[in-house]
Amino acid sequence: MISVKHISKKFGKLEVLKDFSLEFELGNSYAIMGPNGSGKTTLIKTVLGMVIPDQGEILVKGVSVKGNHQYRSLIGYMPQIGRYPANMKIGQLFSMMKDMRPEIKVYDTELVEQFELEGMKDKALGTLSGGTRQKVSAALAFLFNPDILILDEPTAGLDPIAVEILKKKIKKEREEGKLILITSHILSDLEELTNRAIYLFEGEVFFADTIESLKEITDEDRFSPAIARLMQWTLKKNTAKKSMSHV
Amino acid sequence: MFKLLKYALYDIVKSRFALLYTLFMVLVAISIYQVSDDLGKVSLSLMNIMIMIVPLIAAVFATTHFFNNLEFIELMLAQPVKRIHVFLSQLLAVILMLSLALIVGFGLPMVLWGADSSLITLLVVGVVLSAVFAGFAFLASVYTRDKAKAIGISLSLWIYFSLVYDGLVLYIIYSFADYPLEKATLALMMLNPVDLGRVLMLMQLDISALMGYTGAFFQEFFSEFMGVTLAGGMLLLWVLLPAMLAMMKFKKRDF
Amino acid sequence: MKNLTKLTLFLLFCCSSLVLNAGQIRIKAGESIQKAVDRAVSGDTVILESGNYPESGIIIRKSISLIGENYPVLDGQGKGNVILVAGKNILIEGLKIINTGKSNMDDSAGIKFFDSEDCIIRNNILEETFFGLHFSNSKRLSILDNKINATSEREFEVGNGIHLWKCSHSVIANNQVSGHRDGIYLEFVTDTQAKENLIERNMRYGLHFMFAHDNSYIRNTFRQNGAGVAVMYTKNVLMQENRFEENWGASAYGILLKDISDSKVIGNIFLKNTIGIYMEGSSRIDFEENTFNENGWALKLMASCDQNLFQANNFTNNTFDISTNGSLVLNTLTENYWDKYEGYDLDRDSIGDVPFRPINLYSVIVEKIPASVILWRSFMVNLLDKMEKILPTLTPEDMMDESPKMKPYDFS
Structure with a gap:
């Protein structure tokens, strides 16, 4: 791949x-x-x-x-620290990302739901805590159901519950036959996920x-x-x- | 591209800076209108703002904005979009925001209290200089990885074009005072966007003086189709050149 | 206006007919004007019906009136002068005179007067004449309501519109002159008044006089003349409420004053001239209540001028207010309004508390190196100027208005 x-x-x-x-x-x-x-x-x-x-x-x-640049639509990327335009709202960020992949019509909103981001969609990104921002990043990476997932320190900054949700999701995707790249300093996570x-x-x-x-x-x-x-x-x-x- | 621009613009327009800048321009324009008795004087006072303050703000703001938005730019680069489009959307958003602030800030008092051709020229000059210096700022930003350094370079460019360059020109004029200098000085003016903008204003405000001596040469040049086209072309070049250079570097830059 | 003219005509006619029992001679197009004039005796009126009279060199030496109906056209066909006059009490009115000779040799003119007195030249139209109205050695002339227009391309192809040489006690009023070399030219002319004339787009000067003492110029407009107005070697001149507008060029002036003394320049408007007033070798002139607006230089005051007074004038929107060529200041500036004045008025007497120095450092530089004007209003030049204001080095320290007004005068 x-x-x-x-x-x-x-x-x-x-x-x-x-x-x-x-x-x-x-x-x-x-x-x-x-x-x-x-x-x-x-x-x-x-x-x-x-x-x-x-x-x-x-x-x-x-x-x-x-x-x-087209190949990047195959990749879901979760950056180490996701920083977003401060004045943009969560909902707008999601619709912008969707805008950039107009060919994709079906979205994987599992993480959006589990992280309960829907209820925060009118919050400006500049006001979010680090953890919430990570949730947004994670949800975005999985949103388009890409073949390749690149996750840079995915669990850093997340609370334990969120970490479990994310790990479960990563495992699920792996079982579905995706290609996943993870960097992390937490070896136990890596052992579990890779x-x-x-x-x-x-x-x-x-x-x-x-x-x-x-x-x-x-x-x-x-x-x-x-x-x-x-x-x-x-x-x-x-x-x-x-x-x-x-x- | 337009989607990217739409979101970049949305973010920048909603920022506190955009609001403050517009407000600042409105206040400046209003106070100048209140103090001056006629439109000629309004143009004169606004002119210093347009050729000094506006490029300065454009340079500093555009640099800061680029670095503040670096993570967002990185996020965009990981998406299936063209690099050039990411770059252009950021630059255009900055230029549009600065122009909009100017047009609203100065335009509002103009609509209220009237304007003449020199004020309109002034507004155009302000918009063009904003674009030029936003280009410079992006150029400085893509070539450095350090925000402070980039701001330093942007400021240096601003000082160079609005002060040092004219000092050099004056020195040259002084040194070669015995030679016919009209064409040489005109060419030198073309090589500085701030001077070009200023000279366009001189054509409106100091036409009587420019008609005297060799000034008539300048006046003739700028009242001819060729001259205006050349001046406009050069200004356009000054907008495009830094932006193009910055874009080329952006295409190859590592994030 | 027309009625008034008719009325005066009528009165004049009555008077002359009463005194001289004058006769009337009417001629039609095609008939000879010269013959009609020859037939007339003093006091007669020769009336030209409308039409074309191709005739030149018409000589009038007796006190008659030559009056046109509906502007009969006297076509000189490019040969010499059209009418030559030498006499007293002569009226020339309502004629349209065109196409004189174009020679500098005999100074061809539409109407040329020699040694005449008490003549009226009124309501005539002159087109494509070399000189328009040319007077020499005459007195008590009334030159009224004439329209004098030429369309030559070059200065040497045309003479002056209204030209007076060695004349006195005359009135030049309400004329329009355009396209000539000088609009009004006066040499050795005294006790004469020029008023409400509109003098525009002449090749050289709108008004040009030399050795023309004791004259006054009131409510004239001089606009877009090649070099503005130039007056020289004259005493006791009054210039009042004239407009000097849009005289643009390397050597174009609102007024050039050279060796003028003991005169008054009051209530004039200088608008959009490259130089509002240029003066050298002039002294004891009072400049009061003048408005200098949007000029390149409002005033160029050469060091050879002394004892001039500039009081209560408005200086607004000029690129440079004053420049000079020396450091000696022998003239007085007081109570003027300068829009560039940045002082304050703590005692609220509407006079600024600190003096104003109207000479800009950069104007000195521009004087030396004209091309440097292109850097005007740059940040660097503003800085230089601010420094000079604090510590005068190049500009004469004494050139200042000790009591600058805070608000402009309202002269309207």
């Missing part, structure tokens, strides 16, 4: 992505992990077309994303495979220690890199 082919990206002198390749398949849910500055957000943004790679290409459904792990380190893919094989390779039974092990290995990166990285 998404093929990332040999992309590299520099921000000034800093090489954020180095000859980076990955495949994301429909029906899978990917946990994208890595320390701060390892390139997680940049990867997501290149897929969304917000960051333009210096080299390489990204194909979504076999079509290059370069200069293309079946594939991608670990980035200094702009390179350090690990990319199923969670089972991650556990196997690291000799750990549980997810968190496995990741911790990966982190340790990254310190000895140069030697481990070749044997570990999968493309």
Whole structure:
């Protein structure tokens, strides 16, 4: 579904992505992990077309994303911090988003209902709390029933009830065969929601495979220690890199 | 595109700034109308506002708005819409809001107490300069990642075009006083949108003085079809050039 | 008006007929005017019926009246003068005189007077004449209600509209002159009054006089003349309630005063001239109750002028109010209204408490480098000007109005 082919990206002198390749398949849910500055957000943004790679290409459904904008109707994106025009009301934001995808007529309003956003539709976005804004972002990401969901720290800032609602929804979508990319620092969430792990380190893919094989390779039974092990290995990166990285 | 513009405009028009700016313009216009005895004097007093304050506000506001709206711009970029459209909708919303504030702010007193051709010219100059400096501000904003830096650049551009440039021109005129300078100064005026706007106003307010000496050359130039077309064309270029440059950068910029 | 003219005509006719028992000669188109004039004796009236009289060089040397009915056309066909007059008590009225010669050699004119006295030239129309009405060495002339118009392209192709040389005690009133070199030209003319004339679109000056002492100019309008009005080498002039409008150009003036002294300029309106008044070598002139509005420079006062007084004038909407070329100030400015005055009036006597300096720094710069006018009203120039107002360096410190009015005068 998404093929990332040999992309590299520099921000000034800093090489954020180095000859980076990955495949994301429909029906899978990917946990994208890595320390701060390892390139997680940049990867997501290149897929969304917000960051333009210096080299390489990204194909979504076999079509290059370069200069293309239609493919984004396949993607539901929930940003890390959703900030919206302060004077716009929730209802207007939703109708604007619908306006931008005039070809889609059927909406998935499950989250809208469960987060009880309907009752707040006349509230201005500038007055919302961080949590409510996250709910809005989440509801928007799922609204168009997209094939691909990209969720950047989806549970951050949400109250426990909302987190459960969102997780349930993510699982449900995954079962329906969607492609889901999640970044998070909360490993338990990732374990629960994903079946594939991608670990980035200094702009390179350090690990990319199923969670089972991650556990196997690291000799750990549980997810968190496995990741911790990966982190340790990254310190000895140069030697481990070749044997570990999968493309 | 129009959908994007509609929502961007809706947000900006409802902002407190739009209201304050319009109110400020209304107050300025009213007080000037009250103090001055004739329309000529109203034009004169409003002129300094139009060629100094309006570009300043346009530059600062447009920069601030761009950075305040960065997350929203990012959200838009993740949607199935063209980048150019995102950019244009933001820029046009800013320009339209600034123009609207001017037209309402100055237009209202004009309707109430009358206007002449020089006041209408003034209003047009104000709108054009707003557009030019909003363009500059967006240009500064897309090339930097830091709001303070972008505001600094916008302010520098404003100071350059409204003060430093004229100082340089005066210096050049002084240095080459023995040569015929009319065409050279005219060309130099074309290279500064603020000067262009001001000279268009001079044609209305100081026509008698401009008819004397070499001034007649300027007057003739601006009363001919070619001259007016050239001046208008240059102003249009000044609106388009920064906007186009900013748009090109925006297309390639990372968010 | 027409009735009044008829009445005066009638009275005149009665008087002359009473005294001289005058006769009347009527001629029709095609007949010779010269022959009719030759036949007439002093006191007679020659009446021209309407129609075309192709004739030039008509000579009148006796006291007769030459009167046209419905403007008979005297067509000079481009040959010399149409009428030449030398005599006393001559009336010329109601004629339409066209196409004189166009030669500078003999100064061809519609009507040319030599050594004449007590003549009336009234209600005539002159078109395409080289000179319109040309008078020399004459006295007590009444030049009234004539319309004098030419349409030449270039200055040397046309003479003056009303031209007086060595004349005195005359009245020039209610005439319209356009398209000539100078509208009214007076040289060595004294004790003469020009009033309520409309002088516009002449090539050079609307009014031009030299060595023309003791004359007055009242309620005339001088508009869009090539170089405005220029008056020189004259004493004791009164200019009152005239309008000087829209004289635009590199050397166009409302009035150019050169070596004028002991005169009064009162209640005039200077509107939209490149320069309202330009004066050099002039002294002891009182300027009072004049309005200077929308001029490029209201006043250019050269340092060669002294003892002039500018009192109670309105200066409004001028680009520059005053400029000068020296630092010496020997003239007085007082109690004028300046719209650029930004002072205050704490004692509420309607006179500003701080003096006004009407000379703008930038006008000095523009004087030196004309092209710099294009930077006028820029922020930088405003700053320079504000600085100069606080610390005069380039502008003469003494050029100021100590008691500027807070409100404009109402002269209407």
